[in-house]
Amino acid sequence: MIIDTRLPMIPRTIVVLRALQLGDLLCAVPAFRSLRIAFPTAHIALLGLPWSKTFVDRFDRYLDEFIEFPGYPGLPEQPVAVSAIPDFLTAMQRRRFDLALQMHGSGQYTNQLLTLLGAKMTAGFVPAGDQSPDEGLFMPYPDHVPEPERHLALLRHLGIPAYDHRLEFPLNGQDTATFRRLQSVHGLEAGSYICLHPGGRGSARRWAPHLFGSVADRLVKQGYRVVITGTEEERPVTKVVMTHMRENATDLVGQTDLGTLAVLLSRSAQLIANDTGVSHLAAALQVPSVIVCVGSDPIRWGPQDRVLHRVLIGQATTVEEVLAEVQALDALSFYRSTRTESVNCLEHIIADFRAYGSLNRPSPRESQQSNVSGLR
Structure with a gap:
């Protein structure tokens, strides 16, 4: 299925910049899931903090590769490995990703970095009120919305269907x-x-x-x-x-x-x-x-x-x-458990009625219980 988006081309390789912590990445999972659904054969890489490798390994249904981020001036999440930045940028530019997505804050510091990655297309957020590099591919950073919705909104801005807000965490x-x-x-x-x-x-x-x-x-x-x-x-x-x-x-x-x-x-x-x-x-x-x-x-x-x-x-x-x-x-859990038991009981009653045509006619369970009683 080909999706009609605002992107000039269908990306075969995508790199997502989100070099943040656990909660931040979990809140981005709905966006990762939507990207995978939209581009099922694309190679999707996460550019993240060192710990994120284990996250990418766990979410291999959506992400194909982890790329370690060396840090960048203005970003507080990690010490900046200044000496590593030139080699990092050279390696990224050689790869020539089709699309670089900025999902790391408003773009105040990261949009300059995004252009240095050398991708064919760049997209993401810009601070509210700032001039957009490309209004079709960048949108004003939305404040005061749930974090998962923020990144789904970016994908929708790009014409990518993205409405499923569910978080998930696969266990192995x-x-x-x-x-x-x-x-x-x-x-x-x-x-x-x-x-x-x-x-x-x-x-x-x-x-x-x-x-x-x-x-x-x-x-x-x-x-x-x-x-x-x-x-x-x-x-x-x-x-x-x-x-x-x-x-x-x-x-x-x-x-x-x-x-x-x-x-x-x-x-x-x-x-x-x-x-x-x-x-x-x-x-x-x-x-x-x-x-x-x-x-x-x-x-x-x-x-x-x-x-x-x-x-x-x-x-x-x-x-x-x-x-x-x-x-x-606690009360909610008790209500839900008793409600589930009631629904299961009702389902057994309905099944017996459909099988035997009358609620007055003994079901196999009742017949078996009667037979057991007679043997005692």
Whole structure:
């Protein structure tokens, strides 16, 4: 199927610039998926931070190649390897990609870099009010919209169908095997625990650790099991949380890689966290969550499903507010489980009626039960 787009040619090779962190890449997955659907045979490369190689390996349905980004002046995500930039640009220009897509911010710093990549076509965002290099291929950077929608809007601007906002995170056998070893040590039964993730990038974007500790204590007293998660770099924060706790919690800080954390989350009852990458992971896995947004835009970065994911805003968020949302999500899960059981029961009744023509006539299950009773 050939799609009629604004692009001067159908791209056979595409490079996407998005040298950012986990949450940023998860929010771009709907755009990656739409690109793959639109150009199923194209070679699509991600130009990203060093850690992103594992992301590309996991999302190999949409992405074919990882290219390490050396950094660029004005971009704060990593130290700039100035000496590596000339060789990097030379290598990119030799490859002559058909299309370079700028999905890394407004374009204030990255659009100059984009032209230096030497692609036949360039497209992306420009800061609102700035002159566009090409109005057909660049659009004003849309503020105050959900992050996944921002990149889908860019693709639609290019004439590429892009309407599916769903996040996703595929799990593999290695993820499950690693989790099972962790599960055997700690006795983690599915649905029996709540994950507490108090870390996040920058103290200004984290809810107070002592409040996380209070929430954990209250949950344990209410009969929940609490599992504390985080990277090794986040241990100073989690240590403060546990210092303020009086009850016991399972400490898995530094013991999970991304895939293992995803399996752990997928089998949890809920997640309580700051607005950070793990929040988007829970959204991708459809795990109920309570997210405290401190110093970030909840419209841009908060989960879009506000039924399954509850968003509380600001450092002034109270322990009682968090616990109220936990209880509301518990009630929702109970309702959905009982509703599913009721639907399954109704489906059995309808199947029996279709098979035997009357609800009064015994079904095979009832006949079997009668026969068993007669044998006793």
